[in-house]
Amino acid sequence: MKTNIQKFALRILILAAAIIALLFFSSGFVINIFDDGDSSTTETGLAEEITATVELENDSVESDENASQPMPIYGNWQVFTTEDGLPSNKVNTVKIDEGRILVGTDRGLAVLENNQWTIYTPEDGLAHRNVLSIDVDEDSGDVWIGTMDGLNRWSAGVFERFDQFNSGLANNVVYEVSADGRYTWIATTAGANRYDTYTNQWKIFNEETSPMHEPWCYGITSAENKAYIAAWGGGVLEYNNDTGTFRVYRDPDGHFNLTLFPDDGLIHDITTGVAFDNGTLWVSTYFGLGRYNGQRWWGYLDHDTGLTSTFINAVKAKNSVAYLATDYGLNTFDGTTWVTYNTIDGSKNGETIITNGENEEKLITDSAISHRFIWNMDVQDDVIWVATSYGLTRGVVVGYVDETIL
Amino acid sequence: MYKKGTVIFILIFAAVYIGMSLLNRSLPDEHIIMTRVSADSESGLMGTGMEKLELQNAQIVSFDPKKPESSLKILTKNFASAMSPELSLDNRQLVFSGKKDIDDNWQIWMMNLNNLRATQITDNGRDCFDPVFLPDDGIAFSCTWQDERLGNGSTLYTANADGSDLNAVTFHLHTDHSSTMLHDGRILSVSQKVYPETDISNLLALRPDGTKSGLFYDIPDGYQIISKARETIENKIFFVAKNQQNGLSTAVLQFSYNNPYNSKRTVYSSGGGQIHSLYPMNDGNLLISYRENVSDTHGIYMLNQQGESEPVHIDGSYHFFEPVIIEEKPFIPRKLPSALTDARNFGIMVFVETPQALAETGSFEGHKIQVMGVNGIMDEFPVLQDGSFYIRVDEKTPMRIQRVNQDDEVVKGPTSWLWLMNGERRGFTGWDERQLNSPANRVPEAINHPYVEISVLDSPVLVIQNDEHALSEAGYENE
Amino acid sequence: MKMSNRLIILLILGVLLFLMGYRGYNWSLDHYEYMTIGQVTGDIANDREAKIAALKCMSCHTYTQRDGFFLQFAEKDYTSPYNLAVSSDNRRLFVTGQESNALxxxxxxxxxxxxxxxxxxYPHSVAVSRDGQKAYVTNQWSNSVSVVDVDNGTAGKTIKTGGGPAGLVLDHDEEFLYVANTYTSDISVIDLNQGVESKRLRAGNYPTGINISPDGRQVLAVSQRSVLVEYRDPPKTEITVIDAGTRxxxxxxxxxxAHIMEKVDFSPSGDLAFTTLVRPKNLVPAVQVESGWMMTFALGVISLETGSMYQLPLDEPNMFYADPFDVRITPDGKQAFISHSGGDYISVLDIDKVREVIQQIDEGLILNAENDLMLSEAYITKRIPTGSNPKGMVMSPDGNRLYIxxxxxxRIGVLxxxxxELERMITMSSADQQALLRRGQQLFNNSGRTFQNQYSCYSCHPNDHEDGLTYDMDFYPGEDLSNVQTLRELAGTSPFKWNGNNVSIYMQCGMRFSTFVTRTEAFSPEDLNALVGYITSQIQHPPNLYRGPGEELTEAQRRGKELFERTRTNDGRMIAEIDQCITCHPPPHFTDRLKHDVGTATDRDNHTEFLTPHxxxxxxxxPYLHDGRANTLEELWTIYNDDDLHGVANDMTKDQLNDLIEYLLSIGSAEYYK
Incomplete structure (x- = not known):
């Protein structure tokens, strides 16, 4: 009987060792090969496009990512709803374009200029009333508008429409658009696009033409001649515009919804947004926030950091500060300090919570953001505009985080 | 042996060649050909249109303006009467209207100017007059028609130079006469509506195949055109008109082909004297038939652009008129192609409203288009929202079109008589017959629907039938 | 051999020669009739004298062969002066030689x-610096601007631009150069200090002319083609207004x-901008030419203060002045000059009268001004005849001379x-301007062969190409609409027209053309020979924007080519030969020159088969398809191919369709596929 037990125990031991080896081994292994079956490196001759392997050195060198400027604190929240002229209170996105504010709602595009709202609907040429994403090209000033049924280029008052029938647009549901001079990058439900505005040519990235596990793309951004695509369930793809090659960042824990080893890679594959600023790539997911400085990853969850919720709809980044649109308030984070802005149930006041490591400071403010479910935001100089599921909110910098508070 | 033979051969060939070309010489250049009647025959002289058919003992003569007395030659010796000479484009042929015996009908004759031999071109029971050469060496001319109810008028015909392939080309109830050729290849005729009667004559232009016939120039108020209208190399068009109040006072009027309605100019007003006819010459002067006062006879004068005239040939015992001069033609009219086909015995017409009419009228709710034939309304149909209509009509059916409002009051039109040839397509922009607006670039709503087929009432047959030779009443049912 | 035998042989030979000659003669007449008149109704076909006079085998079989042996002897070194500039000291005239590739x-x-x-x-336009030291020339077929050092007469530097650079203009500080890129429909903003294109702005469709306002604050770019509009909507053509401050x-x-705007100029006071316009009537059934039913021409006037826009007709009721190209305003702001490149005229306009008319339009005293054929009398003071195809003009700084x-x-005319009055002529070359193919080029660009000079071949085929519009030409209005096709490199792609009825360009431009299009006397045999010779052998494509000569296919283009030539669907099903793209579109012209039913006929078409376009x-x-319904290539398979009749494509994924489009974009001139 004993030998059976010993045999049995030996077998358990071997099995455990195998699992541990597997886990350890997988994090350092080429991510895109380790996959659950339908690996994205299919046989359609795409191998030559994937080169880089993800080397995750877990060196513990703390790169000096504390930004030089102090962390801004926003306040004096001003709320805009349909009473003020918005076509709907469901505000999907917002973009500051020099002297005007472009607001994407589910009932059209609203433009605030000289305190005057102008509403644009499909009758004016908008592709669809539900505006999901907006970006402005710095050079030409052209506005790119992603909607539920096609993409618009809105240039000096004229709407031009691209859709999957009259162009190479991958799909008509356009979650994110990023205009970068010559190229406009577009995230749709059936893959991402690079549209060359000089030659009117389209590149499509989907599961056939790229190591994208899932073509359902929520986010996209471009910087320093690279594009970052947040593919829902497929992690983040980095595309090099010069070489035409990809790097793929996936969650080493695969589908385990727990993080066995902290900061071992992308926090989760179900990504919803990407932002690149000052050499740092921020990735929002439905399961926490990821940050990557080109050498190492950080993953943030809500239970052990100042992150107000792991369910993050979108991320923006400016001057080394990340802005997170969560389902439970607006979060900002500069690598060390978190600031959370939230509403207080049953009260007109708002709360601002500043967290740094163990220290936490909670301030009650007279004004509050219009709703705690945040879809998106945009920041310029010391103004922030926040798109929420009930109304639009404008905030200004009212102070900065300094040692005294923490 | 070889050389002599060739030399002889060349000599013979040269002789024959020179002989032939000599023979082929037409009347020398600068010769003027005109019509002449004796001083006492007034009837038909100052009339136009069909009044001229009353001219008796008229002769066509030619003379050299440098030696007017000695060189006068009668070209139509054995004719009871001959008038309206016109030269062919190469000045080798002369076409005119003549009658061998006094009670013959006027018929069209063609004279070879080398041997002065004339051959009869038309042979039918009507009076045919005012012939003119077409650029494809055919001819166009007028022939009369009579109808108890409708009155008397004349229709334009075309035919080959030998009289074959006779085709009627106007189908409205008008008197069409005094035809000349425009540079652009269209026939330009004086046209007066017979039914319902008016005394206004205007200039009509149409393509030699009878298509696109329409108003070319509205004679200015207070004037009545009494001569042919002739175009010059600078695209100026000259004609003689008499003052409607004082029939004795006549003037030479001129307008520009490019822009007829913005360019009227009076070249010469005769005050008391009477101008009968004119012919513009290459040097810019005009040959006119003119008399100082009623008691004189018409002589041939040269009128310059400033209105000063000097006599060329006057003879107290004869009236000279309808001068033409033998000189190189300033232009060869374009030979217009024809898209007509026997495969279709109907034509189609598209009418579009002008934007300003749409603005004025607002809505055409309840309005109707009425297409009227000779014997009353043939068809009517509702007006579309943009006021356009698209109809198909049997070929050569005279019709007038008008628009009536909800209370059946005529608000637009009736137009003058229109017709469509076999396989003709034409368009109208608005109701102003001068057609001075190009259409707006929109799809006329009418062509998004099938065409309206106009049911045609039979109308009197006024044109020459193929088998018609002897003088016979035009076959038709009155009512 | 006795005398008699020799005589008998001679006799037999004579008879044989006679028979062959007779037989050959008849065959050649039938061949000529088939190639030029085709099965037309009797009255047109039996014009025998014209046929005999026209019978020149040489013209068909030499000049019209695209790479025929005799072409090498045809006159080649033409200058074809296209656009001008003048130095500010009025001492030097700069001329772009479009066909001699020289300034x-x-x-x-x-x-x-x-x-x-x-x-x-293919140099298009030239701009000169104020000090006269530098001249900038747009090379339309090299996608670049040459920077010319005027004194030592060399084109040292070239700057890359978008596709098909045409008009260009310096800003007032001469720091930025704005270039209108016709083929890529955008505007290059070149930073002259860096010597590099700093940004590109979206323009209208096929921008050509560009100019800066007298106060230097705004740059206006005019375009040749209508923006792509809804099917059967009127064309509308864009003027792009650029803020010279923010660029x-x-x-x-x-x-x-309106469309085909080629140039733009300003009143010296800067309150008005002027451009030349063509007003096509492509939506109106082409039942006649009279009264401007096919095409009219206008001066576009924009009030820069109020933003109101006016279209003032340049024609007259019975005379049209085709293809206005350039418009120049005298420094005193009193006169405007317009070069009518189709009518061979310069129109002189009194600008004060233009202002009066504009005011009356504003006050509602004149309605439907843009279609009023009588209106031009109010402001046109003179029409000055010129030589063939007057294009670019420039005013001497003092305004006393206009160079044409x-x-x-x-030649350059000096007015x-x-x-x-035209004072003198500057001859730019000694080449024979009456050579056959040059005459053909002149005929192509001249409106004299249309009733009342209403339009030239250029009017619907600007730059020997197409105008992007669909016309209503057939007998029954609204039926069998036809999308204007390019005339570039047609040799070897006969028959022509969407119904494939015209066997040769002879037939296309011969009797039927005059009967149904120009509605006036047909071309004489000599002129027809010249015109057909020019169209067939002289018109070329600009270099392909997506794949230069000799370049390899890109990855996407290669995948697209595989799809274009595939014989199986994605899931392995065999594709019938008739449904394979390569069957109907084989290189080098990518047309089998046959008619097919690809399911694109509508209920307004009387036949379902159309000729495969090259x-x-x-x-x-x-736009694409016989009636121009498809605005982009993608739509051919996403909207108009539900039943896979126009190639099997419904199994393709979106990226595969995108690759196919990439390959189609890369198909260049036939010479690369021979």
Whole structure:
């Protein structure tokens, strides 16, 4: 009987060792090969496009990512709803374009200029009333508008429409658009696009033409001649515009919804947004926030950091500060300090919570953001505009985080 | 042996060649050909249109303006009467209207100017007059028609130079006469509506195949055109008109082909004297038939652009008129192609409203288009929202079109008589017959629907039938 | 051999020769009739004298062969002056030689060409710096701007631009150069200090002319083609207004029912901008030419203060002045000059009268001005005849002289703006302007062969290409609409027309053309020979924008080619030969020259089969399909191919369709596929 037990125990031991080896081994292994079956490196001759392997050195060198400027604190929240002229209170996105504010709602595009709202609907040429994403090209000033049924280029008052029938647009549901001079990058439900505005040519990235596990793309951004695509369930793809090659960042824990080893890679594959600023790539997911400085990853969850919720709809980044649109308030984070802005149930006041490591400071403010479910935001100089599921909110910098508070 | 033979051969060939070309010489250049009647025959002289058919003992003569007395030659010796000479484009042929015996009908004759031999071109029971050469060496001319109810008028015909392939080309109830050729290849005729009667004559232009016939120039108020209208190399068009109040006072009027309605100019007003006819010459002067006062006879004068005239040939015992001069033609009219086909015995017409009419009228709710034939309304149909209509009509059916409002009051039109040839397509922009607006670039709503087929009432047959030779009443049912 | 035998042989030979001759003669007549008149109704077909007179085997079988042996002897070194500039000291005239690929500098004192500077291919326009030291030339077929050092007469530097650079203009500080890129429909903003394009702005469709306002604050770019509009909507063509401060597009304004704007100029006071316009009637059934039913021409006027736009007709009720190209305003703001490149005229306009008419329009006293054929009498003071194809013009700084580039006579006309008389002619080349193919080029660009001069071949085929519009030409209005096709490199792609009825370009431009299109006397046999010779052998495509000569296919283009030539669907099913793209579209012309039913006929078409169009440089030819319903190539398979009749495509994924489009864009001239 004993030998059976010993045999049995030996077998358990071997099995455990195998699992541990597997886990350890997988994090350092080429991510895109380790996959659950339908690996994205299919046989359609795409191998030559994937080169880089993800080397995750877990060196513990703390790169000096504390930004030089102090962390801004926003306040004096001003709320805009349909009473003020918005076509709907469901505000999907917002973009500051020099002297005007472009607001994407589910009932059209609203433009605030000289305190005057102008509403644009499909009758004016908008592709669809539900505006999901907006970006402005710095050079030409052209506005790119992603909607539920096609993409618009809105240039000096004229709407031009691209859709999957009259162009190479991958799909008509356009979650994110990023205009970068010559190229406009577009995230749709059936893959991402690079549209060359000089030659009117389209590149499509989907599961056939790229190591994208899932073509359902929520986010996209471009910087320093690279594009970052947040593919829902497929992690983040980095595309090099010069070489035409990809790097793929996936969650080493695969589908385990727990993080066995902290900061071992992308926090989760179900990504919803990407932002690149000052050499740092921020990735929002439905399961926490990821940050990557080109050498190492950080993953943030809500239970052990100042992150107000792991369910993050979108991320923006400016001057080394990340802005997170969560389902439970607006979060900002500069690598060390978190600031959370939230509403207080049953009260007109708002709360601002500043967290740094163990220290936490909670301030009650007279004004509050219009709703705690945040879809998106945009920041310029010391103004922030926040798109929420009930109304639009404008905030200004009212102070900065300094040692005294923490 | 070889050389002599060739030399002889060349000599013979040269002789024959020179002989032939000599023979082929037409009347020398600068010769003027005109019509002449004796001083006492007034009837038909100052009339136009069909009044001229009353001219008796008229002769066509030619003379050299440098030696007017000695060189006068009668070209139509054995004719009871001959008038309206016109030269062919190469000045080798002369076409005119003549009658061998006094009670013959006027018929069209063609004279070879080398041997002065004339051959009869038309042979039918009507009076045919005012012939003119077409650029494809055919001819166009007028022939009369009579109808108890409708009155008397004349229709334009075309035919080959030998009289074959006779085709009627106007189908409205008008008197069409005094035809000349425009540079652009269209026939330009004086046209007066017979039914319902008016005394206004205007200039009509149409393509030699009878298509696109329409108003070319509205004679200015207070004037009545009494001569042919002739175009010059600078695209100026000259004609003689008499003052409607004082029939004795006549003037030479001129307008520009490019822009007829913005360019009227009076070249010469005769005050008391009477101008009968004119012919513009290459040097810019005009040959006119003119008399100082009623008691004189018409002589041939040269009128310059400033209105000063000097006599060329006057003879107290004869009236000279309808001068033409033998000189190189300033232009060869374009030979217009024809898209007509026997495969279709109907034509189609598209009418579009002008934007300003749409603005004025607002809505055409309840309005109707009425297409009227000779014997009353043939068809009517509702007006579309943009006021356009698209109809198909049997070929050569005279019709007038008008628009009536909800209370059946005529608000637009009736137009003058229109017709469509076999396989003709034409368009109208608005109701102003001068057609001075190009259409707006929109799809006329009418062509998004099938065409309206106009049911045609039979109308009197006024044109020459193929088998018609002897003088016979035009076959038709009155009512 | 006795005398008699020799005589018998001679006799037999004679009879044989006679029979062959007779037989050959008849065959050649039938061959000629088949190739030129085709099965037309009797009255047109039996014009025998014209046939015999026209019978020149040489013209068909030499000049019209695209790479025929005799072509090498045809006159080639034409200058074809296209656009002009003048130095601010009025001493030098700069001339772009479109067909000699050179910039000419003419000394205006002696009328002598003092330097001929080779630049890129197909130079379009030239701009000169205020100090006269530098000249900038747009090379339309090299996608670049040459920077010419005027004094030592060399084109040292070239700057890359978008596709098909045409008009260009310097800003007032001469720091930025704005270039209108016709083929890529955008505007290059070149930073002259860096010598590099700093940004590109979206323009209208096929932008050509560009100019800066007198106060230097705004740059206006006008375009040739209508923006792509809804099917059977009137064309509308964009003027792009750029803020010279932010160097961004501030406004896009459109002329409705108009297109082919080629140049733009300003009143000296800067309150009005003027451009030349063509007003096509493509939506109106082409039942006649009279009264401007096919085409009219206008002066576009924009009030820069109020933004109101006016279209003032340039024609007269019975005379049309085709293809206005350039418009120049005298420094005193009193007169405007317009070069009618189709009518061979210069129109002189009194601008004060233009202002009066505009005011009356504003006050509602004149309605429907843009279609009023009588209106031009109010402001046109003179029409001055010129040589063949007057194009670009330039005003001397003092306004006393107007220089006119006569493109197809290789001359520059000098007009005295006081006496309104042509003073003298500067000849730019000694080439024979009456050579057959040059005459053909002149005929192509001249409206004299249309009833009342209403339009030339150029009017619907600008730059020997197409105008992007669909016309209503057939017998029954609204039926069998036809999308204007390019005339570039047609040799070897007969028959022609969407119904494939015209066997040769002879037939296309011969009797039927005059009967159904120009509605006036047909071309004489000699002229027809010249015109057909020019169209067949002289018209070329600009270089393909997506794949240069000799370049390899990109990855996407290669995958697209595989799809184009695939014989199986994605899931392995065999594709019938008739449904494979390569079957109907084989290289080098990518047409089998046959008619097919690809399911694109509508209920307004009387036949379902259409001739396979050639696909060389197909990217230049939007919109697509016989009636222009498809605005982009993608739509051919996403909207108009539900039943896989136009190639099997419904199994393709979106990226596969995108690859197929990439390959189609890369198809260049036929010579690369021979």
């Amino acid at each position: 000419y500098i003419v000394d205006l004192a002696s009328d002598r060409i003092i330097s001929k500077i080779p630049v890129g291919d 961004r597009v501030r406004q896009r304004i459109h002329f409705e029912e 580039a006569e493109r197809l006579t290789d 005295n703006t006081q006496t309104l 696909l060389n440089n197909i990217y230049e030819s939007a």
